Amino acid sequence: MLSALANLSQVTELRRKILFTLAMFVVFRAGTHIPVPGVNASMIEQLFNSGNLLGLLDMFSGGALSKFSVFAMSITPYINASIILQLLKVVVPTLEQWGKEGVEGQIRYCSSWFHPGIGYGVWFKNGN
Numbered sequence: 001m002l003s004a005l006a007n008l009s010q011v012t013e014l015r016r017k018i019l020f021t022l023a024m025f026v027v028f029r030a031g032t033h034i035p036v037p038g039v040n041a042s043m044i045e046q047l048f049n050s051g052n053l054l055g056l057l058d059m060f061s062g063g064a065l066s067k068f069s070v071f072a073m074s075i076t077p078y079i080n081a082s083i084i085l086q087l088l089k090v091v092v093p094t095l096e097q098w099g100k101e102g103v104e105g106q107i108r109y110c111s112s113w114f115h116p117g118i119g120y121g122v123w124f125k126n127g128n
Contacts, residue, residue, distance in 0.1 A: 031071035032064040044068045081117035085109075 009015055035041050048058045048066035058065040064072040089095040095112070098105040 028071055029062070032062060032067060032069045034070045036068050036070060036072075039068050041068055081114075081120050085112060085116065 008018075045066045048054045054065070085095065089099060095109060098109040098112075101108075
């Protein structure tokens, strides 16, 4: 096992990817401690600690929701936009055609998730 870990450190590309992933974990954990300005954090934390479904959601977000942090939404808008577009792929022929066009079509299809994700995030932020 130790020899496998030693070999892991010799592969530069894999080492870079692991270090990048660890750095993103650190950035996300640091961002969960930055509260949104103008919010009574103690009231929100009391709401999440009352033992209901919100506490479960807070557990999945790593405590970001109960702190009402800047990174509380995480990647939820992007995931929701991708699910909605996958469902629309059946209805909208252009999306289905992009999925079948190879690499270029896949790039167009995947980049089409970005704009709805931003729109959904803004809509979600405004409390709708």
